[in-house]
Every structure is written in structure tokens, then in C-alpha cells.
Amino acid sequence: MGKITKGLVLITGTTSGVGLNTLKPLLSFGWEVIAVNRSNKRAVEIAQDSLTDSEIKNIHFIEVDLSDLDDVRDGCSEILKKFEKPINSIICNAAVYKPRLRKPERSPQGFENSMAVNHFGHFLLINLLLDNILSSEKEIVLNGRTTKFKPRITVLGTVTANYSELGGRIPIPAPADLGNLSGFKNGFLSPISMANGKKFKPGKAYKDSKLCNMVTVQELSKKYSKERIIVNSLYPGCVADTKLFRDTPWLFRFLFPIFQKFITKGYVTQRLAGERVAQVSTLKEYAKPAVHWSWGNRQKLGRKAFSQKLSKRIIDSKISRQTYELTRKLVGLS
Numbered sequence: 426m427g428k429i430t431k432g433l434v435l436i437t438g439t440t441s442g443v444g445l446n447t448l449k450p451l452l453s454f455g456w457e458v459i460a461v462n463r464s465n466k467r468a469v470e471i472a473q474d475s476l477t478d479s480e481i482k483n484i485h486f487i488e489v490d491l492s493d494l495d496d497v498r499d500g501c502s503e504i505l506k507k508f509e510k511p512i513n514s515i516i517c518n519a520a521v522y523k524p525r526l527r528k529p530e531r532s533p534q535g536f537e538n539s540m541a542v543n544h545f546g547h548f549l550l551i552n553l554l555l556d557n558i559l560s561s562e563k564e565i566v567l568n569g570r571t572t573k574f575k576p577r578i579t580v581l582g583t584v585t586a587n588y589s590e591l592g593g594r595i596p597i598p599a600p601a602d603l604g605n606l607s608g609f610k611n612g613f614l615s616p617i618s619m620a621n622g623k624k625f626k627p628g629k630a631y632k633d634s635k636l637c638n639m640v641t642v643q644e645l646s647k648k649y650s651k652e653r654i655i656v657n658s659l660y661p662g663c664v665a666d667t668k669l670f671r672d673t674p675w676l677f678r679f680l681f682p683i684f685q686k687f688i689t690k691g692y693v694t695q696r697l698a699g700e701r702v703a704q705v706s707t708l709k710e711y712a713k714p715a716v717h718w719s720w721g722n723r724q725k726l727g728r729k730a731f732s733q734k735l736s737k738r739i740i741d742s743k744i745s746r747q748t749y750e751l752t753r754k755l756v757g758l759s
């Protein structure tokens with residue numbers, strides 16, 4: 426048995442919003458953190474604004490642009506070389522949402538960019554680090570105490586990707602739906618921009634990419650037993666004032682948080698969302714496979730997390746297997 430070392434958690438996208446606010450609770454639980462961002466310089470500067478020097482000493486910054494699969498490969502090689510001990514927990518948090526695009530932006534490999542960043546980049550990262558995380562020690566040290574920890578992967582899902590919830594049925598521009606996956610089957614390169622092969626709808630492209638994130642969780646949970654690894658997703662609540670909404674009209678940015686705070690009551694602060702992500706990705710009570718954790722769409726003080734019912738579009742075995750296998754091909758894993 427190897428020597429017992431400090432727990433190591435990797436998180437993507439810590440320059441703002443939920444990811445940035447997940448750092449402090451992770452560090453306070455005693456974790457060593459790998460923060461994966463597309464600019465180390467910016468990630469360090471931003472972390473310095475909210476964390477102390479001694480906290481920052483426990484963060485390793487690794488530069489990866491998730492839109493570029495070659496960069497993901499290089500970043501994972503760097504991680505595997507640099508760290509002697511395996512990663513215990515991975516948090517897939519980074520995302521882009523560009524609902525006003527008239528035509529799709531393309532990743533370096535030519536894929537529609539929100540699918541490339543949100544799904545393909547994370548899918549490849551998970552798969553390249555999977556053997557490493559599966560080999561992680563079953564005992565780690567957190568804040569000086571030895572504790573048992575099962576490898577874990579946590580993915581940020583969302584209500585708008587889940588047709589079982591009201592928010593997942595909003596028809597503007599259309600609910601998340603991968604259809605018959607003909608866009609993926611036909612290579613997902615220009616002029617194709619949607620997983621279902623149909624006309625480009627930028628808001629739906631985001632929802633579809635999050636649906637793929639949630640499908641990946643279900644498929645990984647089927648492939649790997651809960652004795653080996655726990656894979657789950659969460660919806661931290663509506664964090665209506667993060668930079669995720671930077672490309673929406675200014676009036677939307679002004680009204681959306683007000684609407685979520687006072688009308689739907691779904692609003693969650695960035696700090697609370699970060700605490701929820703840190704808890705789901707590290708605490709024992711959330712170590713249940715294939716669960717999509719949620720605190721509901723109307724926030725109430727002291728509310729406990731529960732397992733949110735998922736739509737057939739996420740849990741259907743045939744769709745999840747097909748989505749997983751087609752994604753493997755598209756990112757060059759098979």
C-alpha cells in the first residue's frame with residue numbers, strides 16, 4: 426500500500442462564478458486542488474482576490490482550453506507527469522453559453538463550440554484521467570485526518586437539460602433533445618452544428634451539451650461499478666448573476682436575477698452554489714452513483730439535497746450508450 430497523502434481534486438473553470446466559489450470550501454475541507462483554466466495568469470490573479478496566500482499554495486494551476494481536444498490531451502499528459510499521486514475527485518464545471526450567435530462558432534477541430542467545450546472537452550478529460558482516478562488510494566488525509574474516499578466524478582448539470590422539470594420544457598428556443606443523434610453520426614462538422622443534425626439554435630446547443638454531460642454521468646455509472654467510482658451530477662440552483670450570462674442582452678442580465686430572486690425564488694448566490702459543488706464532490710452523504718443532486722427550483726432555507734427525477738432523454742439506456750460511443754469516436758478515442 427502506498428503512503429497516505431492529501432486528497433487531490435481537479436476542477437475546471439475557476440476564473441468566475443460557481444467554479445471560483447468552489448475553491449474556498451474545497452480548501453477548507455483540506456483538499457489539494459488542480460484548477461484547470463484556459464489562462465493560468467488570469468486564474469491566479471482572480472484566485473488571489475478571494476483566497477489567502479496559504480490557501481493558494483494548495484492550488485496547482487494547469488492551462489487547458491477545453492474547446493481544443495489537442496490542448497486537453499496535452500493538459501492531461503502534463504497532469505499525469507506532474508503529480509505522483511492520483512486524482513481522487515474530478516469536477517467538470519467549465520462551460521460556455523452563447524444564446525445570441527447567428528451562426529455557430531467552431532472549435533479548433535471544427536465542432537460547434539458550446540458542445541466542444543461543455544461536453545467533448547470534459548468527456549476527453551475524464552476518459553484520459555480515468556485510469557489515474559480509478560487507481561487512487563482508498564485512504565486520504567484531509568485536514569490532518571485519515572479518511573476513506575472512493576474515486577468520484579461530479580458534473581455540473583442543469584434544469585434546462587432535464588425534461589422532467591418545468592425548466593427543462595421551456596420551448597425558447599427549444600428543449601434539450603438529441604433526436605436520433607444524426608448530427609453526431611455524420612461527424613458533427615460544418616455545416617452540421619446540432620447533435621440532432623437540425624438547424625442551429627444557439628440556446629438549444631447549450632442545453633444539448635448539458636444534456637450530453639448528464640447522459641455521460643449515467644453511462645459512466647453503468648460502465649463502472651459503484652464499488653470502483655461514484656459518478657454523479659448536480660444542479661446547484663439558479664446562479665443568475667454569473668458570467669455564464671455575459672452574452673445575453675443587457676436587459677435580460679438586469680431582469681433575470683430579479684425574476685429568479687423574487688418570482689421563481691430559484692436564485693442561489695455564487696457562494697452557496699460553490700459550497701454545494703464542493704459538498705457533492707467530496708462528502709460521504711453524496712456518494713451515491715448516478716444521482717442528479719438538486720435542492721429544487723424554489724430555494725428554502727435549510728433545504729436538503731435530494732435525488733432529482735431525470736427525463737427519459739437522460740436515462741434511456743440506448744440513447745446514453747449511443748451518445749457515449751459516438752462521442753468517443755468524435756473526440757478520437759475509438
Ligand SMILES: NC(=O)c1ccc[n+]([C@@H]2O[C@H](COP(=O)([O-])OP(=O)(O)OC[C@H]3O[C@@H](n4cnc5c(N)ncnc54)[C@H](OP(=O)(O)O)[C@@H]3O)[C@@H](O)[C@H]2O)c1
Nearest residue numbers: 438439440441442443491492519520581663664667668669
Ligand atoms: N449559472 C447558473 O445559473 C447555472 C445553473 C446550472 C448549472 N450551471 C453550470 O455551472 C457551471 C459553471 O457556470 P457559471 O455560471 O459559474 O459560469 P461562468 O461564471 O461563466 O464560469 C464558467 C467557467 O468556465 C470557463 N471556461 C469557459 N470556456 C472555457 C474553455 N474553453 N476552456 C476552459 N475553461 C473555460 C470560464 O473561464 P473563462 O474566464 O476563461 O471564460 C469560467 O471559469 C457550468 O457548467 C454551468 O452550465 C450554472
